[in-house]
Amino acid sequence: MSLTKLLPGRLGFGTAPLGNMFRAIPEEEAQATLWAAWDQGIRYFDTAPFYGAGLAEIRLGEMLTQHPRDSFLLSTKVGRIIHDESEAPSGRDLGEKGGLFEHGRPNKMTDDYSADATKRSIEDSLQRLNTDRLDIVWVHDIAQDFHGDRWLAQFETARTGAFRVLDDLRDQGVIKAWGLGVNRVEPIELTLALDEPRPDGFLLAGRYTLLDHRQALQRLLPAAQEQGVDMVVGGPYSSGVLVGGTHFEYQQAPAGIVEKVRHITGLAERYGVTIKAAALQFSLAHPAAAAVIPGATRPSRISEDLAALREEIPAGFWDELRAAGLLDPAAPLPTGA
Template sequence: MSIKDKLPAGTRLGFGTAPLGNMFRAIPDAEAAETVEAAWQHGIRYYDAAPFYGAGLAEIRLGDILAKHKRSEYVLSSKVGRVILDEIEDVNARDLGEKAGVFAHGRPNKMVNDYTADGTMRSIEDSLKRLKTDHIEIVWIHDLAQDFYGDDWLSVFEIARKGAFRALTKLREEGVIKAWGLGVNRVEPCELALDLSEAKPDGFLLAGRYTLLDHQRALQRLMPDAAAHHAEIVVGGPYSSGVLAGGAHFEYQKASPEILAKVEKIKAIAKRHDISVKAAALQFALANPVVAAVIPGASRPERIAEDQAAVSEVIPDDFWREMRQEKLVAENAPLPIDKA
C-alpha cells in the first residue's frame, strides 16, 4: 500500500478544492477558473475534490478547467459518503454540525449521507460526470467520524466497513481505481481502519489533524501505525482552516483567543527568522516520512504561487529549534532539521 506511488512523480504539493465550493464566501466562476489554471501553470498535477464542497460545485468547476488538459497528465481524488440529490433545500438550514454555514454559498441541492456499497457506486458515477472524466485514481471515504455524530460514529463506521470499504476494495482489485482510504478530520477512524483484517485502506487524507496547531494526537498512534502498515497520509487543511495563512477561522469556526494567541507566537518566531508562516506550516507537515503530500486550498490565483514558494522556501534550523524549545511543536514531531 502506498499513496505516494499513485501520485504524479515528485508530488509534494497538491490542490485542495474545498474553496472552489464557495467555502465561507461566494467566489465568481472566473476567479475559480483562474485559480485552477494557476495551479496547473505552477506544475500542480494532483487535485482533490468532494461532492460535499458546495454540493458538487467544486467538482463542476474543477472538471471544467481540467477537461482542457490531457487526462494522463494529472491525478484526481474525490470522496464518497454523501450523495447529491436533485431536490433543492435551504442551504442555510442544512444540518452540517460543526461545518454549519461553511458552504452556505454553494449549490442548493440537498445532500444525504450514504456509506453503503450502492451509495458509494452512485457517488462515484455522479462525481465522474461533474469532473468530466472517465476515472478517478484515489477515492476517500468522507467524514466518517464528524463530531455531530457523537458516539454514533462507530455505527456509521460499521455501515461503511460493510459497504464503502468492500466496494472500494473490489474496485481497487479490478483496477478501476488505484487506491482508497478515509478522508477525515479525526484520527480514531484511521486507527480503527488499520486494525481491520480485511478491506484495508491504502492511506488517509487527514484534514486539520497534522498541522502546526494540532498534531499531538496523530503522533501518538496513527503515524507509527500508518508507517508500520505502509499506509501514507495526505495532509489536508495544513493552514488549520486558514488561521495560519492570515485568516480568521480554525476548525471551520471563528478562531478562539487561545488559538489566535498561539498563532501570534508562531508569527513572532517566523518574523525573527524572516520566513513565512505558510512555509513553516507546509514544511512541518512534509517533514514527517509518513506524509505523501500536502493539499492546501486556494480561492485566488496568487495564493497558488505563495504555496509553491512556501514549499521550497529556505527555513533556518534555528527557527525549528526555537519552535521546539517554546513547545509550539511536539518534542517527538519530525522536523526538517531532523533529516540533516
C-alpha cells in the same frame, strides 16, 4: 498502491474553498485559480461532492477536461449523495461544521456510506467532473465532528459498504487507491486495526499541522508507518488562521488558538520565515506524509505555496518553537533543521 509512488508531486491542490466555503467565489476567479495551479505544474487535484453540493467538482471538471486524462491525478470522495431537489443550505445538519458551504449550490445532500450509495456517488462524481475514471477515492467524514454519537454506526455502515466496494474497485483496477478522508484520527485508527478491507492511505485534514499534531503522533502515524500506509495532509493552514484568516476548524478561531498563532508568527518574523513555508514544510517532514494539499481561491496563492516549499528555514526557528512548547518533541522536522 503506495501513495508516495502514485502521487505526481508533494504539493497538490485541495478544492474545498472552490465549493464557496465561507464566501461566494466568482466563476472566473475559481477558474483562474485552477488554471494557475495547472500552469505552475500542479498535477494532483482533490475534491468532493460535499464541497458546495457538487460545485467544486463541477468547477474542477471544467478545467481538467482541457487536458489529457493521463496527465493528472484526481481524487474525490464518497459518503454523501447530492440530489436534484433543493434545500436551504443554512438548514443542513453538518454537526460541528454548520454553515460551512452555505454559499454553495442549494442541492439537498444525504449521508450514506452503503455499498449502493458508494457506487452511485462515484457515478455522479464522474458526471460532475466530466471524466471517465477516478484515481483515488476517499470515504469522507465518518467521524465525530459530523456525526456525533452516531459516528461509530456510520463507520460500521462504511466498513461493510463503502470499504468493500472500494477494495473491490481497486483490486479490479477501476481505481488506483482508496482510504479515508477525515478530520479526526480515531476513524483511521479503527480502519488500520481491521484485518480487511485494507486501505492504501488516508487524507487527514487539520490534524497534522503546526497548530495541531500531537494526537496524530501518539498512535496513528506510528501505526500507519508500520503498515506502510501513507498520508495526504489536508488543511495545512488550519482553515486559514495560520495565514491571516479568522477560521480554525472551519469556525471562528478561539482566543487560545489566536494567541498561539501570534506566538508562531512572531518567531517567524524574527527569523525571516514565511508562515506558509513553516506550515507546509512541517506537514511534509513526517515520513508518512506523501503530499500536502492546501486550498486556494486566488491565483496568486499558488506561487506562494510553491515558493514556500523551496524556502530555507533556519534550524533556530524550529528550536525556539520546541522550546516554547509549540512543537511536540516527537515531531520530525524538515531536513536540515
